[in-house]
Amino acid sequence: MSDPSPSRSLSGQVAVVTGAASGLGLAIAERLTEEGAQVALWDRDPTGLGHAREKIGATARAIVADVTDTKAVRAAWTKTKESLGTPSILVNSAGILGPSAAFADYPEEAWQRVLDVNLNGTFRCCQAAVPDMVAAGYGRIVNIASVAGKDGNPYVAGYVASKAAVIGLTKSMGKELATRGVLVNAIAPSASETAIFGELTDAYRARLIANVPMGRFVAPREIAEMALWLASSACSFSTGATFDISGGRATF
Ligand SMILES: NC(=O)c1ccc[n+]([C@@H]2O[C@H](COP(=O)([O-])OP(=O)(O)OC[C@H]3O[C@@H](n4cnc5c(N)ncnc54)[C@H](O)[C@@H]3O)[C@@H](O)[C@H]2O)c1
Incomplete structure (x- = not known):
């Protein structure tokens, strides 16, 4: 598609x-659907995908794909093209936190796994998408990084390194x-x-928001609003940038 006039x-x-x-x-995915996109929902979790597809409605397609498997990613891209048409938008949100461990004890296997999901x-997914987007002369890629990749958080070295690398x-x-x-572009949210996070105890919850000046979690919907703008032609002069959504936490 040619570059559309700026619009959300x-x-x-x-x-x-x-x-x-x-x-x-x-x-x-819900927010992009509300603005008229047909969304291919990719995830490694078939049950969760079924629920997501039900929630979003008939315009969406659910495609089981593990982003650690290059062949599966390529196959999912082809399947998306065949069923919906060539995507002009890619949002990379698949991610894991990995273990919480002192650096000296951080298991190498977990380090590899966290980097393989979050960074690799x-x-x-970007490598599958870019040739078609370049051929079309238009595309928007939104990578979900984290404020942890800018500020660094203790005890989650793999996660922090993966998100800094995504930036x-x-x-x-x-x-x-x-x-x-x-x-x-990338988005760097604080905790949502x-x-x-798995099971959140009150103490863990308090720790997560302790260094957020606004003193609360960011709602998924707030992040989706930022992702929508970055995924649309209304975003026309920003690229290679990381957009903060951390309630004032980030210092750069
Ligand atoms: N929740 C937060 O506080 C927060 C803050 C900053 C950044 N992020 C980032 O946002 C992204 C989404 O996280 P979330 O909070 O929605 O977590 P979530 O656990 O609710 O969702 C992550 C999804 O990714 C999928 N996934 C995991 N590994 C996969 C793989 N190998 N292949 C395909 N799908 C896979 C999971 O099945 C799950 O549906 C992640 O990249 C995360 O690092 C989250």
């Missing part, structure tokens, strides 16, 4: 949202594709109360 409407566009069975991915998974990947891709109509 996504009517006629196809979007892929990874990690769409839950949390931020689901909220983003984002790389794989770096976003910068590199943004600069490389800047004249091709394909804009690549989703399944990623």
